[in-house]
Every structure is written in C-alpha cells, then in structure tokens.
Amino acid sequence: MEFGCEVDLEELCPVCGDKVSGYHYGLLTCESCKGFFKRTVQNNKIYACVDKQQCRIDKAQRKRCPFCRFQKCLHVGMRIEAVRADRMRGGRNKFGPTYKRDRALKQQQREAFIRAHRFRTESGTPVASWIQNGDFTFTESLNTVTIQKLSTPSLQSFGPTGAIQNLCSSASSWTIKSMYSNTYAGSAVVDAVTLMEPCDPCSKLRFTQDPRMPPLVMEFLLYDPDELQLQRNTDVHFQQELTGCCSYRSTFKQLYAMVDLLLHAIVEWARMSALFKQLQISDQMKLLHHCWSELLALDIISGHILYDRQACLLLIGDHEVEPPSTEYPPGPSLFDLSQRGQALLEKLHILKVDHQELASIKYLILFNPAVKELEDSGFIEKVKLQVGGALLEYTRTACPQLPNRLAHLLEFLSELRPLSCLAEEYLYCRHLRGEVPCNSLLDEMLHAKHNSP
DNA sequence: GTTCAAGGCCAG
DNA sequence: CTGGCCTTGAAC
Numbered sequence: 001m002e003f004g005c006e007v008d009l010e011e012l013c014p015v016c017g018d019k020v021s022g023y024h025y026g027l028l029t030c031e032s033c034k035g036f037f038k039r040t041v042q043n044n045k046i047y048a049c050v051d052k053q054q055c056r057i058d059k060a061q062r063k064r065c066p067f068c069r070f071q072k073c074l075h076v077g078m079r080i081e082a083v084r085a086d087r088m089r090g091g092r093n094k095f096g097p098t099y100k101r102d103r104a105l106k107q108q109q110r111e112a113f114i115r116a117h118r119f120r121t122e123s124g125t126p127v128a129s130w131i132q133n134g135d136f137t138f139t140e141s142l143n144t145v146t147i148q149k150l151s152t153p154s155l156q157s158f159g160p161t162g163a164i165q166n167l168c169s170s171a172s173s174w175t176i177k178s179m180y181s182n183t184y185a186g187s188a189v190v191d192a193v194t195l196m197e198p199c200d201p202c203s204k205l206r207f208t209q210d211p212r213m214p215p216l217v218m219e220f221l222l223y224d225p226d227e228l229q230l231q232r233n234t235d236v237h238f239q240q241e242l243t244g245c246c247s248y249r250s251t252f253k254q255l256y257a258m259v260d261l262l263l264h265a266i267v268e269w270a271r272m273s274a275l276f277k278q279l280q281i282s283d284q285m286k287l288l289h290h291c292w293s294e295l296l297a298l299d300i301i302s303g304h305i306l307y308d309r310q311a312c313l314l315l316i317g318d319h320e321v322e323p324p325s326t327e328y329p330p331g332p333s334l335f336d337l338s339q340r341g342q343a344l345l346e347k348l349h350i351l352k353v354d355h356q357e358l359a360s361i362k363y364l365i366l367f368n369p370a371v372k373e374l375e376d377s378g379f380i381e382k383v384k385l386q387v388g389g390a391l392l393e394y395t396r397t398a399c400p401q402l403p404n405r406l407a408h409l410l411e412f413l414s415e416l417r418p419l420s421c422l423a424e425e426y427l428y429c430r431h432l433r434g435e436v437p438c439n440s441l442l443d444e445m446l447h448a449k450h451n452s453p
Numbered sequence: 454g455t456t457c458a459a460g461g462c463c464a465g
Numbered sequence: 466c467t468g469g470c471c472t473t474g475a476a477c
Contacts (some may be wrong), residue, residue, distance in 0.1 A: 090474030
C-alpha cells in the first residue's frame, strides 16, 4: 500500500527543508535553523542581503544569506518571544499546549489523508498495453543511463539515440537542456529561459498573508511559475501560427514547440523546488520522466482555470486541422484529447479549485514513491505525505463546509492519469511518424519512457 | 520518572 | 558562523 499508518512521518523544516528535530520557537524546524534563530535573536544580529532580499533558502544554500534565512524563519512563524531573555535553561514555555494541539492536529490530518487516499478511485484507468510495455523498457533503459553527480561543469549525452540532450550543471543543480535546430522553434530555448526566471515573490504575497495557510502551501504558491511570462511566450508561439492559416503540419510544429516550452518550464519549476533539490540527480530524472505528461496536462488545464489562457491547447481539437488517421488500430486523436481535457476542465470548474490547491497537486504528482527503482523512495513518500497533509489542512481551512474536498481533488488526479497516458500515446504515435522534432525536450521524454537500449 | 524544548558547547 | 550533540529543568 502506498500510505501505511506505520509510515514514519518525518517532517521537513519549513525554512530549509532539512529534517525536523522537534518543535523549536513555535513550530517544527530542523536543528540548524533552531540554532540559527537562537543565535540571531540572542545576539541581536542584523544582517544584510547583497541581492534582492529574495534568496531561496534550502538545505544547500541556507548559509549563503542569513538575512533571507531569518526573514523566512519569521515568515513561516518562528517566534522571537520564545527565545528567553534570561537565558534560563530547561523547563517548558507557554507554547507547550500549542505544540500538543499541533501534534494532535497533524495526526488527525495524516489519518484523514490516508483515508482520503484510500477513497481515491484507482479503477477504470485504461492504459494502453504498449504504454505498460514502455514502462518496462523505460526501466531497462534507465539502467544503462549513467548520470553524473554534476559537481563540475560537464556535458553528457543522454538517451539511447544521438539526440543532443544534455544534462548541464551549475553548482550542485542540474537542468535538462534541449537544443533546437535553426529551422525549428529557434527561440523556444531563449523564451523558456526567460520564463524560468524566478517570479517576483512579492506579486504573490497578497495570497499568502493568511496566517492559517500551511507554510508548505504558501511555499508552493510563491514558487509556482510566473504565468504571465509563460502566457506571453506561449501566446506568441501559438497565435502567430494559427492566425497564419497554415497547413496542419506546420500548426502541429508550433504545437510541439509550445509543448516543449511548457516542458522546459515544468523541469525548471521542479529544479527550483527545495524539496526536489534534495534528491539525487538519478531520482530527479526518474520522477520527471515518469510524470511529465501528467504535469503537462495539469498545466494546460489549470491554465484555463487560473488565467483563462488564450493559447488554448484544448481548443486545437476544434480547428479540424488534423486529417483522419489511416493507421490501424487508430491512435488517439486530438479530438479525443480535447474532449477528455474539457471534461476534466469542467470538473475543476465545478470544484472551484484555486491556485494554492493546483500548486500543491503538482507536488503530489511529482513526488511519486511508486516510480520504479528510486534510490530514496522513503524520502519521496514522506514528502508526498507531507504535501497531502498540508493540502488537507489548506482545504479544511479554505473550504470548511466541504470536508471531503481533498478526496475530490485526489479523484481528479486519478482521472488526470489516463488523460496524460492518452496524450503520451498520441505524442508517441506522432513521434514514430517522425513529426516530433529531434533534440527537443519532448523528444527526450518520449525516448526515456519508450525506448529500450 | 519521563518527556522534550529550551540554552550551551565546541569541532570544523 | 554553523550545526550536531549535550545539559537542563518545568510540566506531565
């Protein structure tokens, strides 16, 4: 079973994502943030940020900027008044009952999340047999792919073909970088890089003023990709081509360019996540290779919900640009995808899902402990459970009148999976016909899942 | 007596 | 300065 009651529920520090050692100064934090907070308050430290006071704080970088670290300590709720002025040791402070309540609440949430997860409808998930085969070969191919721990700058060929897919490194992080030919979506990489720039967290602060919002959900929202930038990029790509009234083939070329752009944004979003960064590179690759299509489908659908995105992939099914398939058995059509996507979109509309929930759901998709041959599935499971707990806490606070809201969200997730399988099948069929440009990130994702070495 | 969140210590 | 480990002592 995916979530057993016996699971050791190790929490993660809301400041840096390190392992929690207990309640310190008002909430569960790690030992190092506890010490840092204590020293800062006791010694009346005053720090300065050499950047824009928006430094990302995670386990690897928490030492870099004490100013932003302390700001984050305060932001997540560490209490200055819990540091004793008289420095008296031992005993308990006035937060004792708070900690006790918090423990009870967390336990309740944990149990409720596990119940909700059991409730989730797993049946009726049609997965084409070739996809299952693909999963097998995908696992096999992973064994042959050596991924360096990129402590020094390096370029490495990735994937079973000669595609120019490279893992690049900067410091201890990584990116998947696809190169484009001059004739195909030449500006996509540049655009993707632009949209990957961390958005201004202040622009989202208005959503995070509510002190009842779980710190984890707040974090997810703050670091969700900048939609405006993404929209500008995708609109340019998509509408240029559609207004040009061109052949279906070139329209799909643009479609792939946009899918590739979205994939770049998804990879970069994951890469920027403090929790994701704590995984080994190999696990990061496995998780992304496994869930890219789900994240892509969710991204496209949520674009409608949150932003009424103009460049609408779902509507492409209405353009009647796709000639009927001559293959037997016929693969899925864009029309199929469009119909199913619209049905899911309708569900989200009825649920009135919000940005916080969508930002959290993405982490539930990404941190999937069921992915095969993970090095650290334990950590991934803990993260998933923690995200589930935070999402439950959030839905209970935001929609107290709907106690089963989380179960509905999980049900939506279980319905997203077959759609993403269908989308993958569609893209793979076109890939086999040579319509997916080589060297794109999409090409890499399709290769990773379906090619045996 | 046990628990556990305070403060303290000190190698790196 | 950092952070892992140690000591303390009120609440239970």
